Each structure stands twice: as structure tokens, then as C-alpha cells.
Amino acid sequence: MQETLKTVTKTNTDWEAIRSQFPILKHEVNGHKLVYLDNGASSQMPQRVIDRINDYHSNEHANVHRGIHTLSQKATDAFELARKRMRKFINAQYEEEIIYTTGTTDSINLVAQSYGRKHFNEGDEILISAMEHHANIVPWQMIAEQTGAVLKVIPMDNNGELLLNEFHRLLSSKTKMVAVVHVSNTLGTINPVQEIIESAHAYDVPVLIDGAQAVPHMKVDVQALDADFYAFSAHKMCGPTGFGILYGKRKLLNEMPPYRGGGDMIDKVTFEKTTWNDIPHKFEAGTPPISAGVGFAETIAFLNEIGMDNIAAREQELLKYATEKLSMIDGLQIVGTAKSKASVISFLLKDIHPTDVGTILDQKSIAVRTGHHCTQPIMDSFGIPGTARASISFYNSKDDIDRLVDGIKYVQEFF
Structure with a gap:
């Protein structure tokens, strides 16, 4: 029996207002507005915390x-x-x-x-x-x-x-x-x-x-x-x-x-x-x-x-959007395709090492995690050295996903 996340969300949830409560998301890195997609490692803190x-x-x-x-x-x-x-x-x-x-x-x-x-x-x-x-x-x-x-x-x-x-x-x-x-x-x-x-x-x-x-x-x-x-x-x-x-x-x-x-x-x-x-x-x-x-x-x-059901629904919406967008990129392989997933996408780009992917994305101020993610046995089972991982939080946006897609295409052009 697979567990699935609820998809009920309040119609009045203002995600942009919630996003605005995270000061670090207003920062620029390397001259570009930060896209933070490393939430699986550590999420950001709102100003009130x-x-x-x-x-x-x-x-x-x-x-x-x-x-x-x-x-x-x-x-x-x-x-x-x-x-x-x-x-x-x-x-x-x-x-x-x-x-x-x-x-x-x-x-x-x-x-x-x-x-x-x-x-x-x-x-x-x-x-x-x-x-x-x-x-x-x-x-x-x-x-x-x-x-x-x-x-x-x-x-x-x-x-x-x-x-x-x-x-x-x-x-x-x-x-x-x-x-x-x-x-x-x-x-x-x-x-x-x-x-x-x-x-x-x-x-x-x-x-x-x-x-x-x-x-x-x-x-x-x-x-x-x-x-x-x-x-x-x-x-x-x-x-x-x-x-x-x-x-x-x-x-x-x-x-x-x-x-x-x-x-x-x-x-x-x-x-x-x-x-x-x-x-x-x-x-x-x-x-x-x-x-x-x-x-x-x-x-x-x-x-x-905010409500955890709302958070779950928001993240599932972003996960679906990101999965669809990334799946359209030639040469990109998603690692981990379970029927029931949380908002994590690990991926490989053909012939490009994950570390190189993360390094070039960082030049565009897109923060993802690369490597084995403290799960070396998983990498061994798939016969790969590691992946690039985009982990999505409720304070992310579809614009963040679009930036990631553009960044990956830039990586492909770079190499």
C-alpha cells in the first residue's frame, strides 16, 4: 500500500507572501537572484524564526x-x-x-x-x-x-x-x-x-x-x-x-x-x-x-x-511541474521514479559529471546538491558516482523551476 500526499489546499494561501518572509531568497549570488533548490540538505529560515x-x-x-x-x-x-x-x-x-x-x-x-x-x-x-x-x-x-x-x-x-x-x-x-x-x-x-x-x-x-x-x-x-x-x-x-x-x-x-x-x-x-x-x-x-x-x-x-496539508499540496504541484519540464530536456535522466514521491528530483545529464552540473548552475545562482547525498549504497546500486539533486520547498516557485531548466540547458551548451 503506497502512501500518497493529500492534494487539498486552501484557495487563499498566498505563496508569494509566504516566500517574502525568507530574507535569503532576496539575495543575489554571482549577479543573479538566488534560486535555492537544496532544501533536502537544509531549508531556509523565515524572518520570524x-x-x-x-x-x-x-x-x-x-x-x-x-x-x-x-x-x-x-x-x-x-x-x-x-x-x-x-x-x-x-x-x-x-x-x-x-x-x-x-x-x-x-x-x-x-x-x-x-x-x-x-x-x-x-x-x-x-x-x-x-x-x-x-x-x-x-x-x-x-x-x-x-x-x-x-x-x-x-x-x-x-x-x-x-x-x-x-x-x-x-x-x-x-x-x-x-x-x-x-x-x-x-x-x-x-x-x-x-x-x-x-x-x-x-x-x-x-x-x-x-x-x-x-x-x-x-x-x-x-x-x-x-x-x-x-x-x-x-x-x-x-x-x-x-x-x-x-x-x-x-x-x-x-x-x-x-x-x-x-x-x-x-x-x-x-x-x-x-x-x-x-x-x-x-x-x-x-x-x-x-x-x-x-x-x-x-x-x-x-x-x-500555513498548514502541513497546504505545504504538501504546494510541493506536489511544484514537483509535478518540475518533473514535466525536466523530462522534456534531451539527455536528462531522472533517477528515482517511484509512484509516490516527495519533492525531490535527482538527475543525470548525459556525459556531464554531476559536480560540473552543480558548479555551472551555481554561476547562474541556482543552488542544487551534487554527489552521493550520503547514500553511497544507492549510487552503487544504480552504478553511478552521484547525481545532481533539486529538492523543492513550499517557498519555491514555478519561476525557480524555469530558472533551473534554463540553467540545465546552459550547462549542456557550455559542454
């Missing part, structure tokens, strides 16, 4: 959770607001199921080390997919080496779709974790994660979903999915860098040991023994990135005001 971070530094800065003075309490409230808003944003049942991390990578490492050290043994199996980002491969390789567990890979076809029959074949009583990406950062494929979760749960196997490329582009309901763990990053959804979220079911988090030790994650410390704080703080050692958390709370409010 930038202002909120600056306001925190100017008027509220103090350490959180530890002070009884007014400024510390004010900072704590502002920092914890992101947790309250995020619970509703992804429909978690409890606030304490929202763990602050430094990003998707940190979230996955937390689960791999904390859950994995407790539950994985020699010969146990961890299932991941062939389209995973390195952040959802390497942590599982590391814990497998530490525990004697074995990594198994769900293959995909030439369209960039998972072979679910192979997933069902691999799933067994030996499986102790399934970790799959919701949306591929390279191919744009939207995986049928609900079906994967249901199948894994039939074996009483927990599932971690890498949602770094999903949460910015669609409405995610972790209770409806019945996900055990769900990881994502603020900087891919118009928020600041260095901040992320791990959602985990309360029962699982309560049973897991801490991933890191230090201040704030403790209950009582003696030289003989230390006891742990309750969740979520058990997993949040040390002084956190406070200003990023404060800014992220504002980001969530911003996205809520």
Missing part, C-alpha cells in the same frame, strides 16, 4: 532547568515550548515522548546505542533498507559490531521502490529492529511505512522511522502510524541547525538506559552509584542548544499557520 532567536539572545538568555531565578525560568519556558508544540505537531500521546537531540543522526544513534545495547545479542538481525541515508546505516553497523547482531538489507527496484515481498521474507523471529526511511533524501520515494510497521509488529519487532525528509513535507501522525521511534531534524523544516527530535513510545523509553551521562539527566549522584532522571530528561545530558530550541518552537507555529 531568526527574530525569535535574536530576541532570546537579547532578552531571555540563561541556562535552563537548573535556575530558580526569573531569567532561567523564562528561558526554560521558552525552551520547553517546542516540546509542547511538537507533541501536537506529530500527535504524540505524551510530552515526555518528545526527546530533544542535536538532529536525526543523534536521534538514531541514541536508539541504536540505548535500545540496542540492552536488547541485541549474537545472531540477532536488524533490518534496514537499500535506500537509507548513512545516518540510518552506520549507527546500526556500529551496534551490530558491538553486540554480534547482523544487518540485513531490504532491496529496492530500478524505480527506487522497496521490494516489500523481500521485506516480508527477511522479517523473522531473529529480527530485533526494523529501521527504515520514510522519504528517501536522494530518490524522493515515500515508503509505505505504515505497512512496514504493522508487519514488524506482528513479530513484536519495534520500528524506527527516519523522518528527516518526511516531517517537513507532509503531516505525520506517530500514533496513527504506530511508530515506536521517529527521528527528524529542525534545520530541514525551516528551523535552526543543531536541534532535532526523537519521538519514542513512553514504555520503550522508560525501559532504555541513558545514551549519554552528565548534568540534568540524573536523579541522584554519589561516587558509588547514580540514578537517572525521568524521561525526557534522562536522554538530555548537559546544557542543550537552548536558542535553537526556542527558535524551533517559533518554526512549529509558522508551519502550523
Whole structure:
């Protein structure tokens, strides 16, 4: 069962007004107005988020959770607001199921080390997919080496779709974790994660979903999915860098040991023994990135005001337009043609290296990503060194796509 994005949008959504709230989009690079199509790596921040971070530094800065003075309490409230808003944003049942991390990578490492050290043994199996980002491969390789567990890979076809029959074949009583990406950062494929979760749960196997490329582009309901763990990053959804979220079911988090030790994650410390704080703080050692958390709370409010269904519909409109336009260019090959896709287009130009494509496009102030996109196994499976990737956000426009098309034609003329 493929998941598709909703196509309902409000008729009164003023996308140009929304676009105008992103100051960097007014900039020129190399004498041309910026076309920013590298949102899969990091999206841009609206002015109100930038202002909120600056306001925190100017008027509220103090350490959180530890002070009884007014400024510390004010900072704590502002920092914890992101947790309250995020619970509703992804429909978690409890606030304490929202763990602050430094990003998707940190979230996955937390689960791999904390859950994995407790539950994985020699010969146990961890299932991941062939389209995973390195952040959802390497942590599982590391814990497998530490525990004697074995990594198994769900293959995909030439369209960039998972072979679910192979997933069902691999799933067994030996499986102790399934970790799959919701949306591929390279191919744009939207995986049928609900079906994967249901199948894994039939074996009483927990599932971690890498949602770094999903949460910015669609409405995610972790209770409806019945996900055990769900990881994502603020900087891919118009928020600041260095901040992320791990959602985990309360029962699982309560049973897991801490991933890191230090201040704030403790209950009582003696030289003989230390006891742990309750969740979520058990997993949040040390002084956190406070200003990023404060800014992220504002980001969530911003996205809520636009509406995730509207964002999904807008991006699908732009994806369709871009796919049609790019498909008309002679010598251009789109890599990743799944039926259900988010707004990512990876492509190759015949006989022109992706790095050269990106370099020449940059001369026209068109920012795309080139290389393997931290998915080297995907490139190996297609037998290519890398791709150029245009990743589209709701604040992009059809004019941006037209500029990209003209830029690609210029690249072809150049070579």
C-alpha cells in the first residue's frame, strides 16, 4: 500500500507572501537572484524564526532547568515550548515522548546505542533498507559490531521502490529492529511505512522511522502510524541547525538506559552509584542548544499557520511541474521514479559529471546538491558516482523551476 500526499489546499494561501518572509531568497549570488533548490540538505529560515532567536539572545538568555531565578525560568519556558508544540505537531500521546537531540543522526544513534545495547545479542538481525541515508546505516553497523547482531538489507527496484515481498521474507523471529526511511533524501520515494510497521509488529519487532525528509513535507501522525521511534531534524523544516527530535513510545523509553551521562539527566549522584532522571530528561545530558530550541518552537507555529496539508499540496504541484519540464530536456535522466514521491528530483545529464552540473548552475545562482547525498549504497546500486539533486520547498516557485531548466540547458551548451 503506497502512501500518497493529500492534494487539498486552501484557495487563499498566498505563496508569494509566504516566500517574502525568507530574507535569503532576496539575495543575489554571482549577479543573479538566488534560486535555492537544496532544501533536502537544509531549508531556509523565515524572518520570524531568526527574530525569535535574536530576541532570546537579547532578552531571555540563561541556562535552563537548573535556575530558580526569573531569567532561567523564562528561558526554560521558552525552551520547553517546542516540546509542547511538537507533541501536537506529530500527535504524540505524551510530552515526555518528545526527546530533544542535536538532529536525526543523534536521534538514531541514541536508539541504536540505548535500545540496542540492552536488547541485541549474537545472531540477532536488524533490518534496514537499500535506500537509507548513512545516518540510518552506520549507527546500526556500529551496534551490530558491538553486540554480534547482523544487518540485513531490504532491496529496492530500478524505480527506487522497496521490494516489500523481500521485506516480508527477511522479517523473522531473529529480527530485533526494523529501521527504515520514510522519504528517501536522494530518490524522493515515500515508503509505505505504515505497512512496514504493522508487519514488524506482528513479530513484536519495534520500528524506527527516519523522518528527516518526511516531517517537513507532509503531516505525520506517530500514533496513527504506530511508530515506536521517529527521528527528524529542525534545520530541514525551516528551523535552526543543531536541534532535532526523537519521538519514542513512553514504555520503550522508560525501559532504555541513558545514551549519554552528565548534568540534568540524573536523579541522584554519589561516587558509588547514580540514578537517572525521568524521561525526557534522562536522554538530555548537559546544557542543550537552548536558542535553537526556542527558535524551533517559533518554526512549529509558522508551519502550523500555513498548514502541513497546504505545504504538501504546494510541493506536489511544484514537483509535478518540475518533473514535466525536466523530462522534456534531451539527455536528462531522472533517477528515482517511484509512484509516490516527495519533492525531490535527482538527475543525470548525459556525459556531464554531476559536480560540473552543480558548479555551472551555481554561476547562474541556482543552488542544487551534487554527489552521493550520503547514500553511497544507492549510487552503487544504480552504478553511478552521484547525481545532481533539486529538492523543492513550499517557498519555491514555478519561476525557480524555469530558472533551473534554463540553467540545465546552459550547462549542456557550455559542454
